Amino acid sequence: xxxxxxxxxxxxxxxxxxxxxxxxxxxxxxxxxxxxxxxxxxxxxxxxxxxxxxxxxxxxxxxxxxxxxxxxxxxxxxxxxxxxxxxxxxxxxxxxxxxxxxxxxxxxxxxxxxxxxxxxxxxxxxxxxxxxxxxxxxxxxxxxxxxxxxxxxxxxxxxxxxxxxxxxxxxxxxxxxxxxxxxxxxxxxxxxxxxxxxxxxxxxxxxxxxxxxxxxxxxxxxxxxxxxxxxxxxxxxxxxxxxxxxxx
Amino acid sequence: xxxxxxxxxxxxxxxxxxxxxxxxxxxxxxxxxxxxxxxxxxxxxxxxxxxxxxxxxxxxxxxxxxxxxxxxxxxxxxxxxxxxxxxxxxxxxxxxxxxxxxxxxxxxxxxxxxxxxxxxxxxxxxxxxxxxxxxxxxxxxxxxxxxxxxxxxxxxxxxxxxxxxxxxxxxxxxxxxxxxxxx
Numbered sequence: 001x002x003x004x005x006x007x008x009x010x011x012x013x014x015x016x017x018x019x020x021x022x023x024x025x026x027x028x029x030x031x032x033x034x035x036x037x038x039x040x041x042x043x044x045x046x047x048x049x050x051x052x053x054x055x056x057x058x059x060x061x062x063x064x065x066x067x068x069x070x071x072x073x074x075x076x077x078x079x080x081x082x083x084x085x086x087x088x089x090x091x092x093x094x095x096x097x098x099x100x101x102x103x104x105x106x107x108x109x110x111x112x113x114x115x116x117x118x119x120x121x122x123x124x125x126x127x128x129x130x131x132x133x134x135x136x137x138x139x140x141x142x143x144x145x146x147x148x149x150x151x152x153x154x155x156x157x158x159x160x161x162x163x164x165x166x167x168x169x170x171x172x173x174x175x176x177x178x179x180x181x182x183x184x185x186x187x188x189x190x191x192x193x194x195x196x197x198x199x200x201x202x203x204x205x206x207x208x209x210x211x212x213x214x215x216x217x218x219x220x221x222x223x224x225x226x227x228x229x230x231x232x233x234x235x236x237x238x239x240x241x242x243x244x245x246x247x248x
Numbered sequence: 249x250x251x252x253x254x255x256x257x258x259x260x261x262x263x264x265x266x267x268x269x270x271x272x273x274x275x276x277x278x279x280x281x282x283x284x285x286x287x288x289x290x291x292x293x294x295x296x297x298x299x300x301x302x303x304x305x306x307x308x309x310x311x312x313x314x315x316x317x318x319x320x321x322x323x324x325x326x327x328x329x330x331x332x333x334x335x336x337x338x339x340x341x342x343x344x345x346x347x348x349x350x351x352x353x354x355x356x357x358x359x360x361x362x363x364x365x366x367x368x369x370x371x372x373x374x375x376x377x378x379x380x381x382x383x384x385x386x387x388x389x390x391x392x393x394x395x396x397x398x399x400x401x402x403x404x405x406x407x408x409x410x411x412x413x414x415x416x417x418x419x420x421x422x423x424x425x426x427x428x429x430x431x
Contacts, residue, residue: 092382119406120399127388127395128380131403189402190382 045080050087059150088116102198176204180216346372
């Protein structure tokens, strides 16, 4: 077994295992293999917010062909790894982005494309556009440009792949670890009674990522304004009768 | 045929004393009209001259004159021409009549103008929030709404010269062309 000890083992945090470094060197090798496989099979959520989305079809299809790197578009957040924010984020869209992001299973990665996600871009004066995306979500990689060419998009995705392979792409954990901070920024922009259907605190518990930053004054507000879910009323019959009554 | 119709319409509209008539080219006419007379003009154009298509209602905020300018663009498929009827209403209280009874699509435009400028249209079917459902501030397209001040008050900004850029610059890289150099 002496040969095994000579195998260089990386010290970075394993994506699959959280911050716990495994004592078995073979397990570390296995983790590395898992990370390599993860980085070569990424599903990109097909959700586009602004003009930068126009660079994605050529990046995905035959001209630049992202699929050769193992990146494919996926239509539902439940089955996707990457969330691309392709352009300006209006306050209304930001709500939907957060809902989408929270639905994605971990590990998940956010890429901010275009200048607008960095600092509002050419919409810096607009009352309706959220400026700094990373205040509301942990962003893994920014691809700046107005708008970046498909080459730049692919280069950014390759950087992300490298980060995943080395295990340093762990920004998604920050959302659980600093949930109070992110929620506070969201509440500042939306309202005090801002709610999402995903229970982030329970998920943080599940991943073992609860820190003293997870809960705080903002999550207390979340619980204060929480309303129990109620079943929707099924009222097709009534409506029909109503329409009938109106016709008569 | 359509050209002749246009000429007849020109003669007709020139005869009305209370409006200012100006033909811009063969397909565009500008009419300036008092707000009391505008619904009557639209009714005349729709009923008698086949201007059946309301393309848009636009609004301009003339804050110095304390007025809103409403522009009704109506299109005729018979004469292939567009009439833009301009009218000015007082900025306070900013209430005007809806033309929903003449043109149904007006509900859409009037709701939008109500949201963006705060002009209230009496008789419009729905004056609720439309696109800015999550906006609680003043109507944002009014000239007295300072968007820049609002943004500076509401949002934080990314640091323009962060540490990582300084690190790159220390290695001889960084921004090659600054905005000042281009302008």
